[in-house]
Amino acid sequence: MMKCALFPRPGAGIELASIPIPEPKDQEVRIKVYACGVCHTDITVGEGKVDGITYPRVPGHEVAGVIDVVGKNVVGFKKGDRVGVGFYGGKHCGICKDCLNNSWTTCKKIETCGTTYDGGFAEYMVAPQDALAKIPEDLDFKYAGPLMCAGVTVYNSMRNMKMMPGSLIAIHGLGGLGHLAVQYGNKMGMEVAAIGLDRTNEELYKKLGAHHYFTNDEAVEKLTALGGANLIVATAPHPPSIEKLQKALANEGKLLVLTLIDSMTIDTMDLVLKKKSIVGFLTGDPRDMEDTLKFSALTNVKPMIEEYPLEKVKLCMDKDHMAKAKFRNVLIIDKEKK
Ligand SMILES: [Zn+2]
Ligand SMILES: [Zn+2]
Structure with missing residues (x-):
């Protein structure tokens, strides 16, 4: 037994x-x-x-x-x-x-x-x-x-987005998936921005490899100022903040959704004209x-x-x-x- x-x-x-x-x-x-x-x-x-x-x-x-x-x-x-x-x-x-x-x-x-x-x-x-x-x-x-589970979900999806070293990637949601995504992004040679609710985890995330730390409220403005994110990895089940982040993508940027949310609104004009994509991964x-x-x-x-x-x-x-x-x-x- x-x-x-x-x-x-x-x-x-x-x-x-x-x-x-x-x-x-x-x-x-x-x-x-x-x-x-x-x-x-x-x-x-x-x-x-x-x-x-x-x-x-x-x-x-x-x-x-x-x-x-x-x-x-x-x-x-x-x-x-x-x-x-x-x-x-x-x-x-x-x-x-x-x-x-x-x-x-x-x-x-x-x-x-x-x-x-x-x-x-x-x-x-x-x-x-x-x-x-x-x-x-x-x-x-x-x-x-x-x-x-958490590791392969993040690593395998990120590597399949085919980013070049030096690309700007933003990790939305700082938890079980997010804290690994920040580390993988750094080790893959990306410029990594972590996006959290408030500034509580700023120091921890910088230690894990984030080059920038933004709150939800300032993320779109700050990422746009950096030229727009080539990849945004959404790990927190919070549709309003994920929807907003579509604006922070560079042209041809990808929004990788790794969280299960019932629905979200997409700005199709922005999606089509700027050749952006929204991707799921298993x-x-x-x-x-x-x-x-x-x-x-x-x-x-x-x-x-x-x-x-x-x-x-x-x-x-x-x-x-x-x-x-x-x-x-x-x-x-x-x-x-x-
Ligand atoms: Zn699991
Ligand atoms: Zn089969």
Whole structure:
């Protein structure tokens, strides 16, 4: 038996439990979990509002650990490998239009870790081999965990915007995604402006690599004075301030939306005449995750985290507590021995 935290039924909240240690099937591995980040999506899993989830369900999709059992027909992974699992949970079909287009994350057959199968709020978990990303030796599990969801979402979307070094990019919203976006922007060689509600986090963000710091109220004016932003990364779910920022884009600039908001207004005249675009992006597959981990280890990008034992899972899943965390809560399931 093993310790875990699970949702016994929809709406019941998270509970500590003891369940049998899972066994890997064909093309699956078992992972001894060392750390697992806590993401807002984990709360949604417990609310029972997502179709296709069965209960009880162990959440957690920012998993970092070591393979301890390898199932049949697994290629490229062995016992002892340090691996992570993110929200994209594997089992892409390989033959649909999206898969043939190399877009695994939009395949209709994919599973999601901690949602359609049990995730990392447990001492052990089982994952399909095409959900695994190798973790570099010099990256601690507690930092690798949050990079599997928050990190890959930011890094993979930003690198796909094809900016040149020296481009002006602005990061709107300073939290779990934003504090990583500022670091990645700096390490990618961009001129980085951080945009926050007030001046509270100015010093912290400059330390993380922001060259400028603007409040929501002054951002459009200040960015325009710098020539307009080539890329604005919106991470805070606040439509009025995102809408305003469209004006702060340079000609051909891109507004990358990484937050889920119900709707927003677009100034189409400004969009068309200045050839601007508004882009959405969806996390990444394990190949993108490996790139994210490697880039982070190489350039020393780290998520800022608060560490908790599994026993504190209820606190970590509390919305108010999450909002105050700087910036990601991570469950330490076991201490890494180095
Ligand atoms: Zn997530
Ligand atoms: Zn497919």
